[in-house]
Each structure stands twice: as structure tokens, then as C-alpha cells.
Amino acid sequence: MAVGAGNFVRTCINGLNALSGVGLLTVPYALSEGGWVSLALLATVAAACWNTGILLSRCMDADDAIRTYPDIGERAFGRAGRLLVSGFIYAELYLVATGFLILEGDNLDKLFPGAAVSLGTVSLAGKQLFIVLGALAVTPTTWLRSLGVxxxxxxxxxxxxVVIVLSVLWAAAVDGVGFSGRGTTTPLRTTGLPTALGL
Structure with a gap:
């Protein structure tokens, strides 16, 4: 396999993971919280992301020296722009990682209620235990020499x-949950819109 083809396949796997993993679970929940009209919000966000992608591509095509978001910020606003864009990127990466750890802790706490570990005077239980375990499991991936791995x-x-989809199908077809369940028929739930927008 050629180097370019290998990078393309890896990029596709990363993109598929990000889109299917997060979208698979959050889009149905967002619709249940915001109602069917919140689909318009989803379409608006998708259009804004598409347009932003086109603008970023144009910025990077305009000058071969532009390779990163901070480069674009520096080109537009000088050194202050580079620092501001870098700050936002690092804050986003930190906050997304924190959000995923909290989400993982909440979900595992619901799957394994009452889990606790005591090591001497230190004891961890519930969400905090799973957040720490998740962080310990993910940390070695930050030590890889090649991010391609x-x-x-x-x-x-x-x-x-894939396992999540198969589990839901199994619960519906084999465990008797069925496919005839009714969700919300409310076209708009203003109380759930902030949650739908956040997702």
C-alpha cells in the first residue's frame, strides 16, 4: 500500500470513529430533548461546519506556509492572532477530553453501580473511580512516538x-423490546433545546 493511500485509510478510520461514535448516540438523544424541529439546528450546524471547511481550505491553499490553525490566525491578526487561536485550540482539546472522561465515568457508574476501590487511605468510588481508570487507560496512547498508530x-x-448498534438491534429483536416504541411527538421542546444544541 502506498504511503498516501495508508494515510487516507487512517484518516477515514479516524473520521468514521469520530462521526459514528459520537453521532450514533447523541443525535437521537438530542432529537428526543429538542423535538423534531431541532433537526433544523443540526442542519444549520452542519452547513456552518461545511462552509468553515471550505474557508479553511481556501486559506491553506492561498499560501504553502500555512499548515495549522495558528498559522491562519497569525496571517489574519499577527502574533496576537496566533496566540489567541492556539489558546482556543488547546482549551477545546482539554475540555473535550475532560467531557469524554466525565461521560465515560457517568456511563460506567450506571453499568457497575457501587463499584469502589480502596488503596490504604485513598478510596475511590462511583464516577470518580471510572474517570481515574479511564484516564489511566488512555494515558499510554499519549506516549506514542508516531501519531499514525x-x-x-x-x-x-x-x-x-458496531457493537453498540448490534446490541441495540439484539435488544429490539431478541430480548422483546421491539421496534414499535414511540418517542416524543412534540415538534419543539424549548426546555430541551440547550441540551440539543450542546450535543
């Missing part, structure tokens, strides 16, 4: 998404 780690996320 993360594509293979990301492939496990795609596998997990």
Missing part, C-alpha cells in the same frame, strides 16, 4: 460503535 487505536472505536 492512533488510527489503529481509533479502529477500536469503530468496532465499539
Amino acid at each position: 492512533l488510527a489503529y487505536v481509533s479502529a477500536t472505536g469503530v468496532f465499539a460503535s
Whole structure:
């Protein structure tokens, strides 16, 4: 396999993992919280992301020296722009990672209620235990010398998404849950719009 083809496959796996993993679970929940009209919000966000992608592509095509978001910020607003864009990027990465750890802690606490570990005077229970365990499990991936290897780690996320879909289908078809359940028929739930927008 050629180097370019290998990078393309890895990029596709990363993209599929990000889109299917997060979208698979959050879009139905967002619709249940915001009602069917919140689909318009989803379409608006998708259009804004598409337009932003086109603008970023144009910025990067305009000058071969532009390779990162901070480069675009520096080109537009000088050194202050570079620092501001870098700050926002690092804050976003930190906050997304924190959000995923909290989400993982909440979900595992619901799957394994009452889990606790005591090591001497230190004891961890519930969400805090699973957040720490999740952080310890993910930390070694930050030590990889080649970030290209993360594509293979990301492939496990795609596998997990397939397992989730198969589990839901199994519950519906085999465990008697069925496919005839009714969700919300409310076209708009203003109380749930902030949650739908956040997702």
C-alpha cells in the first residue's frame, strides 16, 4: 500500500470513529430533548461546519506556509492572532477530553453501580473511580512516538460503535423490546433545546 493511500485509510478510520461514535448516540438523544424541529439546528450546524471547511481550505491553499490553525490566525491578526487561536485550540482539546472522561465515568457508574476501590487511605468510588481508570487507560496512547498508530487505536472505536448498534438491534429483536416504541411527538421542546444544541 502506498504511503498516501495508508494515510487516507487512517484518516477515514479516524473520521468514521469520530462521526459514528459520537453521532450514533447523541443525535437521537438530542432529537428526543429538542423535538423534531431541532433537526433544523443540526442542519444549520452542519452547513456552518461545511462552509468553515471550505474557508479553511481556501486559506491553506492561498499560501504553502500555512499548515495549522495558528498559522491562519497569525496571517489574519499577527502574533496576537496566533496566540489567541492556539489558546482556543488547546482549551477545546482539554475540555473535550475532560467531557469524554466525565461521560465515560457517568456511563460506567450506571453499568457497575457501587463499584469502589480502596488503596490504604485513598478510596475511590462511583464516577470518580471510572474517570481515574479511564484516564489511566488512555494515558499510554499519549506516549506514542508516531501519531499514525492512533488510527489503529481509533479502529477500536469503530468496532465499539458496531457493537453498540448490534446490541441495540439484539435488544429490539431478541430480548422483546421491539421496534414499535414511540418517542416524543412534540415538534419543539424549548426546555430541551440547550441540551440539543450542546450535543
